[in-house]
Amino acid sequence: MNRTRGMAAGALVTLIVVSLLIWRWPSGGSDPAASDKVPRDPVTLRFTYWGSVEEKKAIESTLARFHQEYPWITVEPIQLPNSDYNTKMLALSSSNEEPDLAYMTTELGEIFARQDKFLNLFDFLGRDPDLKKEDFLDYLWYKSSPDFAWGISTAAECFGLYYRKDLLEKAGVPIPPAQAENAWSWEQFVEAAKRLTLDSQGRNALDPAFDKDRIARYGIMFETWSDPLNNFVFGNGGDWVSADRSRFTLNSDEAAQAIQKLADLANVYHVAPSPYESKSLPAMNVALQAGLAAMIIDGQWINLDLGKAKVDYDIGVLPKLKRSVTVGLSGATVLFRSSKHPEEAWLLYKWLADPNKAINLYTDGLWMPVFKKWYTDPALVDRWVNANPRAHPPGFKDAMMKQLLENGMPSVGYYLQNQMETFPEVTAGLIPVWQGEVSAKTALGSIAEKVNRLNVQK
Structure with a gap:
């Protein structure tokens, strides 16, 4: 994806074109990244997540690079304690302070999904020019019906x-x-x-x-x-x-x-x-x-x-x-229906999920990719596994990466x-x-x- 340009060309005709092309993504529109050269109004996203001190560092580093790529989008990261995450999320929801994008435990996600608090991620995939459902590992979806995915695994884990x-x-x-x-x-x-x-x-x-x-x-x-x-x-x-x-x-x-x-x-x-x-x-x-x-x-x-x-x-x-x-297994990533900026939230999800954009989350050992090709293409495997032997010791490829593909069984969180x-x-x-x-x-x-x-x- 190209960087957003800081200013338009000096010609008056260009300024007129730019003013006409200020982008808004309608429900049937395309990926906002397709128009990322067009100036737009500032957007702030709230993103809640859990994790260790090292995970916090990795997430914040990735979000900084996201902001460099999309400078009109500011992400406010909110790390909540693992042990108290559900309680904090319930409090945010009851106070009408839900984030735009969030990690979600499977048990609370099931409850919120029944309350129709989440957007259907299949809808976003249906109109996304870069991704399709078949690109993902098969087991990753949290669904309330065959056609409604309220969440998707934040990463592949085993x-x-x-x-x-x-x-x-x-x-x-x-x-x-x-x-x-x-x-x-x-x-x-x-x-x-x-x-x-x-x-x-x-x-x-x-x-x-x-x-x-x-x-x-x-x-x-x-x-x-x-x-x-x-x-x-x-x-x-x-x-x-x-x-x-x-x-x-x-x-x-x-x-x-x-x-x-x-x-x-x-x-x-x-x-x-x-x-x-x-x-x-x-x-x-x-x-x-x-x-x-x-x-x-x-x-x-x-x-x-x-x-x-x-x-x-x-x-x-x-x-x-x-x-x-x-x-x-994995916790879910969700987009709240209350978000005022769902398109930008989807853009942030795509950034976090794409090892090309957030490679340190994978090379450092925190996550495994959700996309199949990152397990089957030797060049891509080399980028995230072999790039950091300290976080991926010799046994990793067989004991985890290959084992998940060939002998992985979905957590009960996906169906209980x-x-x-x-x-x-x-x-x-x-x-x-x-x-x-x-x-x-x-x-x-x-x-x-x-x-x-x-x-x-x-």
Whole structure:
């Protein structure tokens, strides 16, 4: 796209033409970038998002370049805390202060979509000269109907097994395979975690004298929100709802077995922290940096922080149960119907989504592209993956990029209904499982009774 010219030519006829061509994009019009040489009235967009300190730096740098390209558009970035994002967004909406463009959690997005607060992104694509739906990865759309996309994934994201190469080498543990066909079995994974877990005297979890009450380094850490668990629920043949989306099925044997295996890492093998122990530990990527954990299960977005910290790490494909999978996920990006500048908001979305315009968001490891060609064209892969080996270590291409394309499974956020009610029920109901007080099968049976009172059908 061309830069906006600061002034018209001196000829009077040019001034007349310019005055006649001051652009306004009607509902059936074209991309505003097509007329970006024409002076126009100043526009201010409000954009809300979440993320780490490094993400804030990356976003603000990208927005500065956007303003250089489109100087009549000023973007007011508003970073809200991850933990309080829904509350803040609800407050903005109730005060009629909704932003133009926003990150959106899937649970709040579902509610706002029912209230018709979002514009249909398929409409923008239908008249956009540069993009079409087929350009995107298939799973990315948040839809209230087949023809209405209220949101689109901000980025492509997935999970992998992160590990400290130096710690594995010192413990004599082979590195986790990056290829799905060579993925560790669960038994191989547990064995590695035992050898990597050390107590305060340097004894690992295989040692008969190992002190489980004085652990200095855990072999593995993972989080217990929905998608980290779903890597193994899905990989064991389970799901949250039935194929027709009419029943809650997280209490199936397949799902319960997967969740029980994860709980056993803390309560049987003592290679992962319990919820109580986790409270005294830093965030997982920081724990990996500090050597408090040798391996973690986390999403590709932590490559940003690990790359900046110059950690000696790499990424393996997740251990498999019945099959090797990774969950494809992302929060949504939405355009609010209340926006006075929807065309400019769409222009900003296109900028953020296009690695050509915001390449640092991808090279630095924060995001993976939403466009298919950035995975299949070697020249484009080279631009975002190979450009920064610190943020994309050797295992990344197979363990994350290829794995997402070939074995990715959409997060439940794309299809589960009543998420605002369902997620808290599941989270609270599984706490006794993580604490080793009840079995996953028992807890999930109780959860199912409560959740099935909700309408989970899509």
